[in-house]
Amino acid sequence: MTERVAIVGIGTTGFRPITPDVSYRELIFEAARKAYTDAGIEPSEIDGFITAAEDFLEGYSIADEYCPDQIGAVLKPTHTVPGDFLQAMATGFMMVKTGAFRTVAVEAHSKASNMKNISELIGFAMDPIYNRPLRETPHAISALEMTRYLFETCTTPDQCAQVVSKNMGNAMHNPYAAFGAEIESGDVLNSEPVSLPLHRLDIAQHADGAVVVVLADEATARALTDVPIWVEGIGWCTDTPTLEMRDWGEAAYARLAADMAYRMAGITNPVAEIDFAEICDEYSYKELQHMEALRFCMPGEAAHLLETGVTAIDGELPINVSGGALGVGHLFEASGAHKILELVEQLRGEAGTRQIPDVAVGLAQTWRGVPTATGAVAILSNL
Amino acid sequence: MAITEKITNTMKPTFWEGHIPVNYVYTYGHAGEKFFRAIKDKGTFLATYCSACDISYVPPKIYCDRCFTKLDRYIDVGTRGFIETFTVSFMNMDGSRKERPRILAMIRIVGTDGGLIHYIEGIGPDEIALGMPVQAVFKPKGKRTGAIDDIIGFGPVTRGRK
């Protein structure tokens, strides 16, 4: 079994609220072309391909059959993972680990602007017998979780709104980001109530874009690049789909996914050993809830770390320097891909004006969104 | 970011608009049928209980998802619960505003580890609190069909009824 797996190439289109001039397959082609150029490799030299995609979001039945062309995978080993990019990357990681694949390309994309009724589409994921007949939006389900999280941790809506202010502000420095803005927490609390305590600006807006990553075994990685970015640990986990049986305050899926990744990476003190993190902030409170699940602090302490600047770009543990989903855009199954993109750029020292100095270890965490309780965590390093 | 800039008139984008006509039936299964029959006929909730894990499931399942044993013990758990969490919902599925905001809650059924997600009726948003006891309000027996909307919502606990 090969010892280490590295990211040797990455490409993206960047992220935009709408992309009416291109098809989703043209978006993916652009990201793939850039990734293969970045890796210095042709798709004919890549041993396996994976796409992260889910049929209903794509508007196709058996969407995986439409994946090979635009990533250079025609008549090659290829398959689709109906989950977040990090779950697809975990599969690619394992394929390389077997020794049967020297290189694997992993792709994820969002063409959210093609979906005419996103709430209905996500609502279709809820239990058809117990939940769907109420005709409540996915945001209402998240709001239920937010109320419980705030109650259990003594966190306030204003503190959640400060997450939005931080992340949309960070996005101003990210040329890939669609929703950079200088706003105050008051602007969030004054935006229209969607499902209280959630306001419109607490909710990440959708964006379009694609990301392709090339993974390689250690020998291939060293031959291809001077700056391989190593996958030190990866983990994933899913809680019960039954909303009525869940713990509504804690993100157990993220805690257990992180524990798996920490074990693999040999990390025992996350806050001391991780230099920066890109974590799921699809809803404002989720960043705070996920910080606690990742053991960056005890339950109830995340808002304090935010308010004291620990998670700011110049803090001890910068979180969502990219702008997160709130600033970059919510990318459906490509959410994890944008986080890996930020980790790779930071660890290569290519993050421009938002570069964090002297970073060696970064963490990416995703959640698959309402009504799922699926989370994944990856830890990358440049050491 | 585009490979080619093809669109010059934003009022005339180039696309084909499709829709997916998909119709399903979702079978209740053994546990679901017992649950909804109890609502329809008796106006009460049933749970399944795993004695090994000391966990009771509402809605009932025929298996324990912790220890994976088959469950066949159904318990009448009554219609009272506590508000585990709630939200004031302002938005319809299509993004439009509701005519009146609705209070949606997760109600933990007393003595169980599960519950139901449903509306709160007869309690205002300013009077509501986590942990507040509530009780299911059903449609009149003759109008029940054996579905989740046989429950009108959960309201204040009244004396007498369990």
Ligand SMILES: [Zn+2]
């Ligand atoms: Zn059990």
